[in-house]
Amino acid sequence: MGEAPAKVVFTTGFARRYTGGVREFAIPATSLRGVIREMDARFPGLGQVLEDETNVAIDGALHEVGYFQQLRPGAEVFFIPRIEGG
Numbered sequence: 001m002g003e004a005p006a007k008v009v010f011t012t013g014f015a016r017r018y019t020g021g022v023r024e025f026a027i028p029a030t031s032l033r034g035v036i037r038e039m040d041a042r043f044p045g046l047g048q049v050l051e052d053e054t055n056v057a058i059d060g061a062l063h064e065v066g067y068f069q070q071l072r073p074g075a076e077v078f079f080i081p082r083i084e085g086g
Contacts, residue, residue, distance in 0.1 A: 007077065036051065
């Protein structure tokens with residue numbers, strides 16, 4: 001690819017639950033959809049969890065999970081578990 005991979009970051013609790021405690025990943029993707037697919041390939045079922053249970057910040061700006069959101073080389077993608085109210 002030749003470009004800097006996206007830096008994907010999870011909260012500590014989320015990482016414990018889904019990635020064996022690993023919080024940061026370098027993912028070679030140019031879109032949010034590509035990040036989600038790669039994380040699902042590494043941790044089967046995680047893609048659906050990311051789509052259903054998280055919000056995302058890309059380079060510090062909150063976004064709806066827009067699957068075709070383009071990422072700049074070296075972007076930081078931070079998945080934030082949604083807080084449900086009642």
